[in-house]
Amino acid sequence: MSSVTKSRYLNIDALRGVAAFLVVLCHLFGSRSIFTNFIAPEKLSFFNVLYVIPAYGYAGVFLFFVISGFCIHLRWAKAYSKGDKSPKIDFIAFWKRRWIRLYPAYLAAILLYLVWHYSQGELNFNTLFAWDVIAHTLMVHNFDSRTVYSINSVFWTLAIEEQLYLIYFLLLWMRNTLGWKFTLIACFLARFVWFGFILLLNRAFSIEIPVNEGALANWWIWALGALAVENYLGIVKFPKWCYSLLLAFGFILVAACLRYYGLFTPTYFSERLTWLFEALFWGAGFFFLTNWIMQYENQLKSFVMRNFVKICAAVGLFSYSLYLVHDFILGAFAGYSKLLLVFMTLAFAYIFFLLFEKPFMLYLSKQRN
16 A cells, blocks of 8 residues: 555545546536437437436536545544544645645646647637636636636636635634534525625626635535544444435435426526525535445445445546546547547546656655654
8 A cells, every 4th residue: 555545545535536537427428418419308218318427427526525525624533533622724734735735736737728729729818818827826717707617617616626625714613613503504505695695796796706616605515525524533423314325316316307407497497496406415415425435434345346446446546637637638539439538538647647646645645754
């Protein structure tokens, strides 16, 4: 076991691998167009049901948010579970680690996409381009509708992550001062306060800020992951129903149905219902799924399941790189067969990981030791 993997949880890495691969599948098959081309009501058939998985691959983003909350809160939770009843997370040290761990690969990916777009004649070197690069570098591009999906269409989620790391310290304060019940309620309501605030800005000043792409819109989902790690380490104790695989799939099914209903019954009510609540159902489903699988950390008895988890975890190790660069391979080699594209994407992402992630992971593991 290397210094990179010895402190990692196999099942969390497996979930990471699944989340990243779901996003790859979604983009491989055309993202939103999968719904209209293959699983629209008039086109739904026995064989087209197979397209349901890539169609909903975007939900891997919400699984990432739950995992992120679990992992970021892990250091604090470990210290608390070992007897330190008031662990301190140093703000500067925290951000230094985050920067070393994430930024080199992120900046390398930005450069990769800029070079690619330039080679395709797609860059206009104007004021908006300068702002676009600055906004992405500072990870605030999700606050501007012009930049939220530019350079690369998945980078908005990385901006959310950085902003969630920032308000993690507020979440910690609420958790320690007011308890988890208040914290979860506050994080849940933050989504709707955020939605109302952005709607007010739009109506009053015609300012367009992406709504679901904001950190506050996804804070509750992230907080569920932080709560899950405390349960895993025995700081809080969940009732049995919180480990229910049936509940996990129930919430996931409701989220999927909400999206389908909103797309193919496009009324004001259905669109607003989907807009407001779909993400929350995905988050709840993945929270129950995380609790369920973490019961079996290194305890899976089935040979098939154990090896499936190991394969997913192997992908999970370089899932950040896979997430960063998959769109490049899928776009640059769009004419190739989909199976070949999958292998090319995995291979390129792993090489990218070796160059821009692993050295910094090794550095941080040495600092920790």
